[in-house]
Amino acid sequence: MAKRKFVWPAEWKDTDAMSYFMSDFASQSVKPIRKVNFWTSLIIDICDYRRTPVVTFSELQKCLAWKQTPPQCLLGILQEMEKCKTMCKKKRFIQTWRQWGMGILTSPLPSMIRNLWSAESSEESYVVLSVYNQVRQSIINDSTPLTKNLFSLPEWEVHLHKYVAKSNVSHLTDLLSFS
Secondary structure, three states: OOOOOOOOOHHHHOHHHHHHHHOOOOOOOOOOHHHHHHHHHHHHHHHHHHOOOEEEHHHHHHHOOEOOEOOOOHHHHHHHHHHOOOEEEHHHHHHHHHHHHHHHOOOHHHHHHHHHOOOOOOOOEEEEHHHHHHHHHHHHHHOOHHHHHHOOHHHHHHHHOOOOOHHHHHHHHHHEOOO
16 A cells, blocks of 8 residues: 655745744734634644644644744644644543543443553643544444444554554553543
8 A cells, every 4th residue: 555645735835925834923812813724724634644633742843844943833823723622632631531431431432542542741742633533433433333342452452553553552542541
């Protein structure tokens, strides 16, 4: 199978446009919609391409660096994405799942969430919710009714490799866990 190639937006080749997108916000209270939309779409596309809904600030700084310079507005973009509920901090995501999931503890999906985030990092992680929902739906759609109830944790991890980059399976199992 041929490896797919990430396609950067047309603006990536435009020095004037990228100078605008890379700059910090002039005002912390007013964030230009065009800049927020550009980075939000790009972050979602990158997470989708990498097949992982979990990302850290430093990972984004590296992969979004233009001419070896990270975007000065990145922290503000992440704050806007949180405010718009496009992404949330991993800790908040897990807390929400714990509260909601107490009634469905027998499902294999919670155990997958539990193991996704077993490896804690000192750096704050973020969950891109649309990408998480795509991965989750792919797993659910591909599971037969029998396997939905019979997967053990190691089997879920093997199953996850079909949908998620191998290096990100531990993040996903962490996301799906409650312990």
